Amino acid sequence: MMMILGLFPFLRRTTPYQTLEHQMTWRHVKNERVGQYARYQYIGPGEDKLTISGDLYPEITGGDLSLTMLNLMAASGKAWPLIDGTGRIYGMYVITAITETRSAFFDDGKARHIAFTVNLERVNSDMREMFGQISEQIDGLTEKVSSAASSAMDSATSAAKSGMDTLKGLF
Template sequence: MMMTLGFFVFERRTAPYQTLEHDKAWRHPDNPRVGARPSSQFTGVDNEFITLSGELRPEVTGGRASLNEVTRMADSGKSYPLIDGEGYTYGHFAILDIKETKTEFFNDGAPRKIEFSMKLKRTDDKSRNRIGSADLGNLSLGASILGGLR
């Protein structure tokens, strides 16, 4: 298992991604001042996005069915927990967009190669996701369980 988004598991049989791009930002708006540079003030975290991209070869990896399942999840408008294979929880993410490029077709029109990318947006409050010392035992238990799934 590479990662899960809700109950969808990214792995070789479904939608193995080759690239994970994680964009985080923080807000520092400027306040104009007379005769001086604008002052900057930290106002908090900004949006967080994850973009997964990869290539499917339906003879070996997942194909149309895997992308249809992720599309169904996006259609629901819900957010899902995103957890990687090492047990790290990124937070809750909604699917913003999915792009597919199909090439190298069989005689019947089915693609041999499907390049995909999907953009996810974090929807939960980062402050609620902090791990306290009381949670460390649960974290190590969860990591050992996920480690057994590899």
Template sequence: MMMVFGLFVFELRTAPYQNLGQESTFRHVNNSRVGKSPRYQYIGRGEDKITLGGTLYPEVTGGDVSLAALRTMAYTGKAYPLIEGTGGIYGMFVITGISETRTEFFKDGKARKIEFSLSLEKVSEDLREMLADVDLGFEGQWNGFVR
């Protein structure tokens, strides 16, 4: 097992991916100042996107059924957990796009080779964000003691 997305398992007989791209953005706004260059302020994380791409050979690997299952998951609009085969948890993701290119056809029109790309976007808070918001409960307790 390479990875699990919801109940869909990425492995040799379903949809083995050959590349995994990850893009994270972070939001900064600029604050203009009179007579000085602008200052930038961090306002939080932006989007986290993952792209899985690969080539399917239906005689050996998954094919139409695997891609149909992923399309069905996309049509639900729901977020699913993305977990790596090593146990690493990426978080909750939605499918934002699926593309496929079919080449090398049999006489009946069925493709021998299907190249696919699956675009996912994170919708859950990152653990690091949750830890940044932890309130230890000390605020206001020391007001009478600190001068």
């Protein structure tokens, strides 16, 4: 695994990226002084942005499905943990933009080559905050899975009862 964003893994065989650009800034306020050079005061970290770019060849690597998953994650508006393959934890990031460039088309219009860029921006500054957000997402996911499982059990029970009633009617 090259990197994981939330539950989306960037793998060499599915969504490999060729470049990873990390830009971090720090904020300083300029204080003018009479007859002297201005002084600067550090006021904290600024923006922390990542840009992930790569090329997909749908016959070999991932394609529409991988990019659709990233688009759905972006549309959710949620922050996702970003961890690289070495175990480095970057923090919680939101997807701010996805760019796709399709080229070298088949007769049916499907692209043989898809260049993609995913722009991410960090939204937390404290690791404790990050783990709190992850646990909230896991709790929400657990509730959804539990609800879906309960619904499936209810449907299966209803279908079994209906089947039994049908069999009783035959005999």
